Amino acid sequence: MGEKKEVILSGIRPTGRLHYGNYFGAIRHFLRLQETDARCFYFIADYHALTTISEPENVFEETINMLRTYVACGLDPNRAIIYRQSDLPCTAELALLLGMITNIGHLERGTTYKDKLSKLQEDPKAEGNPLSYGLLGYPVLMAADILIVRADQVPVGDDQRQHVEMAIDIAQKFNHRFGETLHIPRAVGRDALRLPGLDGAEKMGKSEHNTLDLLDDRETVLKKIRAVETSTDPLPLHSDSDDPDVVIPQMPAGVGVLYRLLHLLAPEEVYRDFLGKYRRREKFYGMLKNTLAEHVSQFNAPIIERYNDPANSREFVLAFLRENARRVTPIALETVEACREAMGIGHSLYRA
Ligand code: TYM
16 A cells, blocks of 8 residues: 555657657557556646747647547547646756756757758758757756656657657756755657558658558558558578567568568467568569558558547547646645745746
């Protein structure tokens, strides 16, 4: 009795539709953890979305649709606290406080910032926002998201590992300077996934235009998978292992993506059977693509159905957002007030 429940927190930006990287890097773990007795906080990072939009888009509508996709995937607003980042504006206050102790050099080494910087150096007229203060501070806001609910675990894909490490770092620095105030989360596990894009690029991502989406219908799935580049000669595998982490990196990029997806979606024996064909250098890519497309379509079908279910409406989402904003606010305010006190400015007088 009295033992503290494990706290889980994670978020996703409302950038259009959810893709397979989001699902297997993050949502899959959200679903698993929702079934345990941990306290789960899953949110839509609409403030963060503002760092990347190139022209005014309807972030609000994207947020609602993203939440309908969350529900369609099986996330349950009764078991997890599902909310919208901007409904917890005290996160921005915590980010401001944490910003006071965050070194700029540290932020300049952030991957998101560095990527944007190098893209702008290649093409100064590149679309999108300028190199903004908001983009530089992206990891600080993310640290605030994590620390504000006193998270223990942050299920994310491998691309977000560095951001979680920065949050840990900022929290440790805070505690060192102002006394034990913030709860330190655990680092992201080594097994975090980085799903490559359909074009063979290192990462599947919305801005890379190389995604396979959860709401893609059968025809789109087939078209996208058939277009994956498989004309390169197979490279020999220097291992007898079936372990995807061992063999897939030895394949040409496009082929590797197909195997990675097959391993995630199909029964193990189907994956092994196709691995055998690869080793024997049979001509089989057409069959592999059709088999994979079938598994993807079967995976998507119930999600598409639940997405379009009249019960999974805008009104339903708005109702649980309002309710959950009320549930998470007192938890978050406790952290912000503790930080204010620790830093010496004292409690907010209007919140009392
Ligand atoms: P975002 O919206 O870019 O991605 C959401 C989640 O999907 C994972 N992901 C992937 N995983 C594996 N392979 C891929 N190709 C792939 N693409 C995306 C991401 O790792 C992530 O888990 N900064 C976050 C949102 C955020 C957040 C937070 C997350 C804001 N505050 C606090 C956790 C905690 C982001 O941009 O995710």
